[in-house]
Amino acid sequence: MDPSDIENTDDWLGCPTPLETCRHQLALYENEFEELNLQLRQARERIFKLVEMNDELSAGKAKAEAAFKKSAADAARLQSERGELLGQVNSLLRVSDQRDHLFLENQRLLMEARERES
Structure with a gap:
């Protein structure tokens, strides 16, 4: 018996031939390729979907920024109007204080005049 025959296992019972081994390996590669293609599609x-969500979020962000700018402009305008109205209220309060003072002074003078007449 030749020693190289001991290492040749092609004819052993239940052992695949090199062609069968290659076909089996090819089938494994094909399955793996199909699985990778499925994962790639997914x-x-x-x-x-993430790109669509990003586009929606970007549009929403732009709308929110525009609304914020408008609100900030409105707030600044209202703050200015508030300052003007406070100035008018203070002027009216001073006029009211002067009126009250003049009314009291007028009443005092009327009482003095009545006292002199009597």
């Missing part, structure tokens, strides 16, 4: 779908 990843692309998720990326597409």
